Amino acid sequence: MKGWLIVAPFLNVNAMALFPFILLREEEMRGDVVLLNHERIHLRQQAELLVLPFYVLYLLNYLVNLARYSSHNKAYLMILFEQEAYQRELDVAYLSCRKWCNWLAFF
Template sequence: MSFRVIVVPFLNVEAMALFPFILVKNKEMAADKTLINHELIHLKQEAELLVIPFYILYLLNYIANLFIYRNHNKAYLNIVFEREAYRNEKNYVYLKQRGLWFWRFCF
């Protein structure tokens, strides 16, 4: 998968996958293998859902989680796309063995 890392100093988070780019807060984060792998998993999720539907499902899942957990951090960490990315961010061959829509199994 082809991607480009862009440093965005005013970013409010460490990194963000915004298809087809990975945005990072600083150059050090661009060198963080685990962080980049996490964001690559998101790029794969975005691509397989044709980008816009990914963002819609991501937002809907977050809103539903806010009602369930009543806490931003818990809501964020329980988004199915984040669960898949966090579970596999240190598995650097994950994307080679990952099947289509594996985020479905992260409920």
């Protein structure tokens, strides 16, 4: 899944995957291979969970982490989906060999 790239200058983050789109804060980010790979990993995760359950699990995981770590940054980085995406974002071939629901390995 490549995702449709949309430049959204109002974003407070560099990029965001909202199935089936990847929102980018700046036009120049279209060339950022690592950033796009990270967001495409999220698109795959979203597709596996039929989109809506992904967002529910993402939010629940964040809230549990926030209660556990009392830090937004730590809570965000410890989200299972983010752990997989950050760990594999440099491997541009990852999605071609990724196992189904591999984010479960980060439990």
